[in-house]
Amino acid sequence: MPSEQWTHPEPGDGPAAIAAQPSPEQVIAGLRATSEGGAELTQLLTPEGQRVPSTQFDPYVADVDDETLRNLYRDMVLVRRADREANAMQRQGQLGIWVPLLGQEAAQVGSGRALQPRDMAFPSYREHGVAYTRGVDLRDLIGIFRCTDHSGWDYKAHGFHPYTIVIGNQVLNATGYAMGQKFEGKVGDDDGEATICYFGDGATSQGDVHEGFVWGAVYDAPLVFFCQNNQWAISEPTERQSRLPLYQRARGYGFPGIRVDGNDVLACLAVTRWALEQCRHGNGPVLIEAFTYRMDAHTTTDDPTRYRLSDELEEWKLKDPIERVRAHLVRGGGAEPEFFDQVQAEADEFAAQLREHTFTMPEPPPERIFSNVYAESSPLLEQQRAEYLSYLDGFATAGEH
Template sequence: MSTPQDWTPPTSTDSHPGHDHVVAGLKGTDEGGADLVQLLTPEGERVPDPRFDAYAADVDVEMLKNLYRDLVLVRRFDREGNALQRQGQLGIWVPLLGQEAAQIGAGRAMAPQDMAFPSYREHGVAWTRGVDPTDLLGIFRGTDHGSWDPKAAGFHLYTIVIGNQCLNATGYAMGQKFEGRVGGDDGEATICFFGDGATSQGDVHEGFVWAAVYDAPVVFYCQNNQWAISEPTERQTRVPLYKRAQGYGFDGIRVDGNDVIACLAVTRWALEECRTGNGPVLVEAFTYRMDAHTTSDDPTRYRLADELELWKLKDPIERVRVHLVRSLGVEPEFFDGVQAEADALAARFRQHCVDMPAPAPDRMFSQVYAEGSPAVDAQREAFLAYHASFEGV
């Protein structure tokens, strides 16, 4: 198997016509650059970082076991979602394979009072916010827009329009500031999740501008998985994405998105900055999309198999497992128990998909505004009356 040290870049792109980016070498051979924050290497070695060690000081063996459990369970139900789509039970599925650490680390860094605005791939963040995985199924089965309460979970509904959630997140964060909910240990912050492809969208830049001008307490968390569907990152930007923050006047940082400890520590720092009035912050989680963009995509048409093999060496789950075994002496029984729990979760996930009931027809009128609206209430009543007119037909 190739490694970053011994792999020789191809001299032509005959096997993938038009994809001249491969001439420069496989994506990820630079390991993310010298500025990458990393606390756990791909080989499972814990490395010190003077700036961020304090933000991971509580990551003892028990906490790391819990993080490992998160990673495994999220990957397991994600794989089940993929299988359900292939079997015709879901219209589409958006896999997160390879991005588990970027999401679990960031999600576990959040405080209960914080608010997250996801795109459509943040199944791992949803898990950390207490959203049952089965509540995600309706989106991809076409029955609803998500069956959780965003306010209770601190996790907004999925946003399908690329980058649009950055405007929503910025507006919400501005509200947190204007209402005096920022400052101190119990202060609030917002975190917005998006991918590298979204950074080419106007909504993202508008969100950056407004957040910077109003010092909004929002963490912009970019999961750079190297591909915007079939478009490589180097065709979207001439500089590392985290450096774009400089142009807006706020801090940016790049973290190893396959290192759950580093993602936890860096996101804790970023949220603390925002919570204490020093936001916004841009975090670039340097990771890799190990599967297709969605189940309607075929990544073999635009990326090389060697690239995927290279990133398998950096698997976010395996490095935690190796560290738990070699450095912390965790016994096999723990891993067997986690796998059994993951299999049970997958079975429940599948059964819920098959048995999923249709939602109440007027549920679309819920969660429209923070408070009740006479106009929406009137629309709900008119809709219910119209719906009832078909009874018995």
């Protein structure tokens, strides 16, 4: 019996090591692939803005012209500007916490724009860009981080589930939803439905993610597992969580895995469209590893200078997702300087509206915490509500004496 393959090497790295006997070369190759992208990285726009042809994925962006690229550029600029404003407002005491997405705009905008209205997206807590592409007013996100709302949008109407704070839990929710799509016969052709679930590289170490992989594979669920590998699970680098590139894990569950340049909005759009097509036609799940970088802290309670070097940050600045689209448009004459000025002005106004909303947001009444937790109320919930309000009334009564 041949020995089990320990890892699948990148092209040119030599034969695979066998189980329990990885060669030093294979260990080095595996770690390098988790930090440099590797030879199998799908890319359509280089960091310098040059177009890279792809026989497999060009058909999925055949409709993308200069106007579409300008719109994608605008999406990313507005999302980044809103993110920076929210980050500043947290520092000013207006938000309890903020989860920055700086550097991950292309992964979120590209994949989000690949979705159809009938699809459903399950986010974690950093997917502000995906929310924007699904038509969610970013002002509705603020209540979560100001601790006044559980979520402020109609998740069915937008096809965008409420944020999930528990690491990896949304993968199980998404898997169940996608299984429901399969059981209800909503897959099988171009008009089929699909689900996408977002999580980070750190979540791949959680049991919930692996359970989702198992159930999704067994039931051929129309589910795209979208891992934003931003290189750091808070303070732990990816290579301390996996011996091999994350996208290769899909092979162990029996469905395709692919690594895409997460700073390339065009590649993220194409690869996600391809993956969703596979799901719609009943071919089961797909794992996408969007290879990107978290340019800011994990959250505003984190200090990334304690665990990563500034040289690493400077290297990734050269791969900025927004600048490569700008360079491509300028090089090809797809946009004039006035366009970029207009987008920046629009982004500043967008941020100003977000700030105005935050500073003038009314304080919710105490009983608000009992609202929108369950689809329907219950005697126990009403009892808890009454007891809590009676408890608060006691303070008012005490003050009268």
